[in-house]
Amino acid sequence: MQVTKKNQTIAICIMLLVVLLAGCGRSQAPSAVEKSQGYLSITDDTGRTVVLPHKPEKIVVLSTSFLDLLYAVGGKAIGRPGSKTGGIPSAAQDVAEIGYVYNVNLEKVVSLQPDLVIAFQGIHDKLIPALESNKIPVILVRIKSYQDVVEKLKLFSNIAGTMPKGEELARDIDVKVNDIVAKVPDKQLKVAIIHATAKSVTVELDNSITGSIAKQLKLHNVASGSRALESDPDATPYSLEKLVETNPDMIFVVTMGYGAEVEKRMKADLESSPAWSTLAAVQNKQVHILPEELFLLNPGLRYPDAVAYMAKIAYPEVFTHVK
Template identity: 25%
Template sequence: MNQAHASLTVTDDTGAPVTLPAPATRVVSLAPHVTELLYAAGGGARIVGTVSYSDYPKEAQSIPRVGDNKALDLERIVALHPDLIVVWRHGNAARQTDKLKALGIPLFFSEPKHLADIPASIDKLGALLGTEDTARAASTAVTRDIAALRAQYAQLPPVRVFYQVWDDPLMTLNRDNVFSEVIGLCGGVNVFAAEAPRVPTVSTEAVLAANPEAIVTATPGATKPDRPLPALDRWKQWTSLTAVARGNLFGIDGDLINRPTPRLALGAAQLCRDLDLARKRR
């Protein structure tokens, strides 16, 4: 909006309208990815409260905490007098967010499900903050980076990929996740894309039957090629598995692939390089 005091309305990720009488100046972020999106949109200095693991950018580490993904300190949130609360739809307890909604504080539910939702989210938050120009520059950069990767890798010979979310129980992702879209962006094929749950539990036998050419997992930090990946060591006994036989066990910094933020483009670039390495090992 060009007029500083004009009311403004955007649609959140549930499809609900969010209306503010004026750009938000006191924002509470209830998820780490939301904090990153708010900074990208130009609103970092307006975040008055956030949750555990909101650690990027570095400045976010000094923002007061109001809970975590399991429980929120509702009294503390109210005491911060926010004029906007940005909620993680499936990460924050519905009962607590309902209580916040009952207080009349505007809530924006954030849950980007597709790559295109990331720049769209930045633009929407920029509209609510009155920082459209900053937001547009950030969203344009994300769109450009993703498009460049798509142009470079998406049409290359496909690589069958198993993405290991967790090792006990063994869990993966279906096609209804941003990272599954990243796999396709890189010319990969998610071997469990067709599973019904968004985060299905699978058996070792199912992975062996799918025989992926590459196995990928998230790590606590960026991994070097010579650094061990304990979460993937379980597969080394299956020497006939293509991913094991060719050494295609890859780890990527979890913050770059698990958060739907501009940094996902960095995680995508790493995955694309890894899958290209898998092609070269054929």
């Protein structure tokens, strides 16, 4: 049978169509970012879909932990929170302040007329109605775990229009963190993570920033599996009795402001409490107050530094080279 050129063309087209349909039939992982509507369609960490009609030029961030990620991928902000602990990129030092992470000045935010507000899930949720009523697009994002850092680098680079830069930075962080984790010995150390402020004390769970880093380093959080507080899904109530019962090898302390004051108070408690003195961590001088800039809010691009810092405390015999 003679095959004409026309028939060959039809056959090729049919084959291509079959390949395309087969590809479309495969299941694909849901994406948080789509380019199909306007400039960008984003599904934030609460499941809200926010469509940006054009590339944002006037971004306000409500958490300092977003700044280094945003600026690293070539983005910039016109508004940011103030900080008592530093951590503001040099390029963002002169950016207008809009209060603090836990006390945002909403009027100031609105006055800046932003075309995008990046808010922290779990802290700024209640601000959404007011921002939306002022026709301000806002996304709620979570940056606590290592995976969150990688995902937000890619998200922010999508927003800034610099996706290759975000992917490059994500790969760099991945290499550094994996290099540390690969050296972790299997010692099965037990740790407790205490979150202390001038007003309250709680114990952090695995899904907290410090808890997720401890888990990566194969440290067993004695509070793992405990019931979370209604007001804070990352923490459980502090109980000295439970601490004595689980008897951790190490205690990590994360403070929020007034670090010296909290440290002084904790040392006084340690010295005056007979129960504290029975803990292995106390007897072996393994109570460590962690730096606020690495463990209070997500360290962002400094995530490998936070992992290395805790690794040196937990396994000093392995990580002697870490400063």
